[in-house]
Amino acid sequence: MSETVPEHPYPDSTAPGGKPAPHELLAPVAGLLGTWDGRGQGTYPTLAEDFSYAQEVTFSHDGRPFLRYEARAWLLDADGAPLRPSARESGWWRVQPGGRVEALITQPTGVAEIAVGEAAGGTVELASHEVALTPTAKDVEATRRHYTWDGEGTLDFVHHLAAVGQPLQQHLTARLRRRP
Numbered sequence: 364m365s366e367t368v369p370e371h372p373y374p375d376s377t378a379p380g381g382k383p384a385p386h387e388l389l390a391p392v393a394g395l396l397g398t399w400d401g402r403g404q405g406t407y408p409t410l411a412e413d414f415s416y417a418q419e420v421t422f423s424h425d426g427r428p429f430l431r432y433e434a435r436a437w438l439l440d441a442d443g444a445p446l447r448p449s450a451r452e453s454g455w456w457r458v459q460p461g462g463r464v465e466a467l468i469t470q471p472t473g474v475a476e477i478a479v480g481e482a483a484g485g486t487v488e489l490a491s492h493e494v495a496l497t498p499t500a501k502d503v504e505a506t507r508r509h510y511t512w513d514g515e516g517t518l519d520f521v522h523h524l525a526a527v528g529q530p531l532q533q534h535l536t537a538r539l540r541r542r543p
């Protein structure tokens with residue numbers, strides 16, 4: 364006889380004041396909890412043109428000292444209409460004492476990043492510690508990610524990339540708003 368389990372007993376929460384309460388180690392990143400969306404600009408010297416994109420990002424937790432991270436982007440045309448799906452990634456941000464962050468982030472392009480850094484005063488700075496690539500992935504050597512939030516619903520994001528023989532430089536910059 365099989366028993367059904369109608370509801371997960373430990374759902375993820377996206378609200379700092381929700382249940383379960385965020386683990387105390389999440390305090391330096393609690394301002395990220397929630398779903399954010401907005402627009403950004405992308406560039407890289409190997410690309411014929413710069414591009415505009417939109418993105419949706421969610422940070423959630425289940426009461427333990429890590430964030431679940433999920434991001435989906437799509438390209439926009441000159442009028443801001445959707446052109447096609449673009450980058451996706453998901454992962455886990457393990458928060459250690461003192462606001463140290465160890466992030467594991469994977470992408471469907473065959474890239475798996477382990478990034479480490481610090482969270483403090485409404486910012487997180489992450490630099491890749493190791494990048495692993497599937498056999499057919501593009502050659503990504505290093506990344507840097509910088510997040511800044513202001514407590515009033517704005518999250519700014521800058522992403523630097525060293526890939527396909529190019530030195531570390533800006534690939535993305537975006538401004539997101541917290542979804543109500």
Ligand code: HEM
Binds near residue numbers: 405449502503
């Ligand atoms: C919002 C997130 C992102 C967006 C919208 C985005 C968008 C793009 C676009 C439009 C291109 C040009 C090729 C194409 O049309 O697909 C590209 C190239 C590339 N992106 Fe991103 N990207 C994002 C995040 C990332 C991340 C997180 C990484 C690496 C960790 C990355 C690494 C690359 C690489 C290696 C290339 C290829 C460059 C080349 O071969 O010339 N991107 N990206």
